[in-house]
Amino acid sequence: MSTNSPKKRPLEEINDDNSPKAKKQKTQNSAPVLYVQKLSEDAQTPTKGSKMAAGYDLFSAKEETVAAHGKALIKTDIAIQLPEGCYGRIGMLHKENPSFITQKKKKKLAPRSGLAWKNHIATGGGVIDGDYRGNVGVILFNHSDEPFKVAKGTRIAQLILEKYVHDSVVKVVDSLNESARGENGFGSTGTDSTITLHDKKRE
Numbered sequence: 001m002s003t004n005s006p007k008k009r010p011l012e013e014i015n016d017d018n019s020p021k022a023k024k025q026k027t028q029n030s031a032p033v034l035y036v037q038k039l040s041e042d043a044q045t046p047t048k049g050s051k052m053a054a055g056y057d058l059f060s061a062k063e064e065t066v067a068a069h070g071k072a073l074i075k076t077d078i079a080i081q082l083p084e085g086c087y088g089r090i091g092m093l094h095k096e097n098p099s100f101i102t103q104k105k106k107k108k109l110a111p112r113s114g115l116a117w118k119n120h121i122a123t124g125g126g127v128i129d130g131d132y133r134g135n136v137g138v139i140l141f142n143h144s145d146e147p148f149k150v151a152k153g154t155r156i157a158q159l160i161l162e163k164y165v166h167d168s169v170v171k172v173v174d175s176l177n178e179s180a181r182g183e184n185g186f187g188s189t190g191t192d193s194t195i196t197l198h199d200k201k202r203e
């Protein structure tokens, strides 16, 4: 056998490169990373409810009560470093999400959906800057007549990683380019009153 002939890779190695396992590993290696620092023993790692879920569930680190028609800042006891070019947006758990389930009671309550929806709980604030390294807090508003108890370890909100333009500049101008929508807004595309508004304009 000639010593100059190019080295052939074993067949198994080639197959390995294309195997679903190898592909998954490659994807994982190049995936954007959300770094999470736990600030106390009560902190929980954000988790995705499903593979295609848009957001990571965030958990309350302490027991808190949100007063009726009141608000509270619920600490997660995690600090995060977002992937380059992203900010974090805190949003409400989807109403179909089995939310507000304490870890202990999970088995018992798992089929329940949308306590957030049923209990008139909404999130406020919600923008986590890329350079923020403090405790991620979730502002909860309670629009109901009853106090809302948040147990330790409760899923309270979701964190969505969103890409944004961070290097834009502001220019003040006398006019803007034309668009099909123009100044129409606030339900202009879907309510009867808007149709009247459009009709009036055409007259």
Ligand SMILES: O=c1ccn([C@H]2C[C@H](O)[C@@H](COP(=O)(O)OP(=O)(O)OP(=O)(O)O)O2)c(=O)[nH]1
Pocket: 090, 124, 125, 126, 127, 128, 129, 130, 132, 135, 136, 137, 138, 139
């Ligand atoms: O729901 C929220 C909103 C904000 N923050 C944190 C992350 C964010 O980067 C920082 C500052 O938030 P924001 O800029 O909205 O508040 P601000 O009142 O403008 O404060 P600052 O002057 O510190 O920017 O507070 C949270 O943990 N949860």
